[in-house]
Amino acid sequence: MNPYYNEPLVFVDLETTGATPASDRITEVGIVQVDADGVRTWSSLVNPQQPIPPFIQRLTGIDDAMVASAPTFAELAETVLAKLQGRVFVAHNARFDYGFLKQEFQRLGLRFSAPVLCTVKLSRKLYPNEFKHSLDALVARHGLTVDGERHRALSDARLLPAFLDAALRDHPAAALQQAIAELLRQPRIPAGVDPAVVDELPETGGCYTFYAADGAPLLVGRSPNLRKRVLQHFAADARKPRELEMLARLARIDWQEASGDFGAMVDEARLIRTLKPAYNPRPKKSTAACVLQLHEHDGALVPAIVELAALGEVEPRCDFVFGPFRARRDAQRLLEKLADGTGLCRKVLGLEGGAPYAATSGPCSAQPPGRCRGACVGREPLATHNARLLSLLAKHRFAEWPYSGPVGLSEGPDWAPEIHVIDRWCHLGRIRSIDELPGLLAEAPREFDYDAYKLIAFELKRRAGQVLRF
Secondary structure, three states: OOOOOOOOEEEEEEEEOOOOOOOOOEEEEEEEEEEOOEEEEEEEEOEOOOOOOHHHHHHHOOOHHHHOOOOEHHHHHHHHHHHHOOOEEEEOOHHHHHHHHHHHHHHOOOOOOOOEEEHHHHHHHHOOOOOOOOHHHHHHHHOOOOOOOOOOHHHHHHHHHHHHHHHHHHOOHHHHHHHHHHHHOOOOOOOOOOHHHHHHOOOOOEEEEEEEOOOOEEEEEEEOOHHHHHHHHHOHHHOOHHHHHHHHHEEEEEEEEOOOHHHHHHHHHHHHHHHOOOOOOOOOOOOOOEEEEEEEEOOEEEEEEEEHHHOOOOOOOOOOEEEEEOOHHHHHHHHHHHHHHHOOOOOOOOOOOOOOOOOOOOOOOOOOOOOOOOHHHOOOOHHHHHHHHHHHHHHHEOOOOOOOOOEEEEEOOOOOOEEEEEEOOEEEEEEOOHHHHHHHHHHOOOOOOHHHHHHHHHHHHHOHHHOEEO
16 A cells, blocks of 8 residues: 555654643644555644743744644644544654644544554664664664754654655565564453553653552552553563453553653652552551650650651651651661660660650660660660660651752753652642642642652752752
8 A cells, every 4th residue: 555564654743832732732733644545745833722832932943923823723623633544643752743633632522543653663673773763863864855844743744754765775665564563563452441541541651550440449550651561561471470360350541641750759659658559569567657756754765656647747856856667667676676786775765664664664684684784774874875875876867857948849841840849758749830839838738658758858869959949
């Protein structure tokens, strides 16, 4: 039907106001149809009905004035749909263009689905020794001629069949067709899952959740490429007995995109903590993050294990607070280690003899064998015991929140950043505009999560010079 493959092809390129199909809009469509009847091209500017960011205007050369009198996508939808239907959808970074078009059609109540071929993946498959596979790299590598301006829809769409022509010069036609067929082949989708949902999976980063038919959460995962990772679960050679059991129960897939790795990791930690999915590794016992607090009693500094949810503040302003610990048993384990290895008294540490410690309670079990230096019987002054305990716990001190209030971390593209709002080690949520901040601060619960805390502490340290002060 055409020199490249045994099915009709449609090469597509879009220009848009940004990178997010849910909130951004198309500004230009370029289409090249290739089949047994030859080659036909079509393009149109599109009024996105929203401002085009300056960065995008500089990149594409399309500004607000150019699209002001252009048709909206709703006015073009039937024409575009007719040119796409019944063909293999070919684009560079294809899921970007495919996702935008599906979203635009969906807003209008129109259904669109097609086999998708990504020329980035095709280039990697045909030229595995090449490092770069961007459209600019293909132009330079194969000497492709740009018919018009780069970063305009039809010009870029025309480059794609030109790349396939170059591939045919370098490879036998059968090899090209086999490579395309392999890229179009999809793993077998579990019987309970709607194939249309799988078709909508984006090739962006984020988190996904598998659910059973009764709504029970099965698995939470994250990936820089949601579509690729979910389809890996369905690949026959990747299945293990436990995964086969999970896939037999799978009936629904949810996902949420993230602007970067930090957001995806925070989302994953929150979803695992709240949903407790059956097939994610998790502790056998229920855990609640906690800290060690030292209180003075009968002249001794006595530790108490306190769950963070029970504290008046998530980040207590106290010199004698240590942790946090994922669970009570972890704090207990640290006290046992200190008692066994440093001669601290088991009674003072609250490990035996009941609580609170009393100076008249007698020796601890470690004192007669000499593993305790004798704070329980007055041999070691309590002041010395207190000083040693503080010194040994110093590296475990619960860090005070280093800012005067909530702060932000920006993530994502410069023209559409997402700002993570964080306060006292708690991730409160995301905003796109500073105008959204007051509402988020007023409504977001401050729930301490151990895994999120570790991510936040690392990210704040790594990006210390990029923290946004509100």
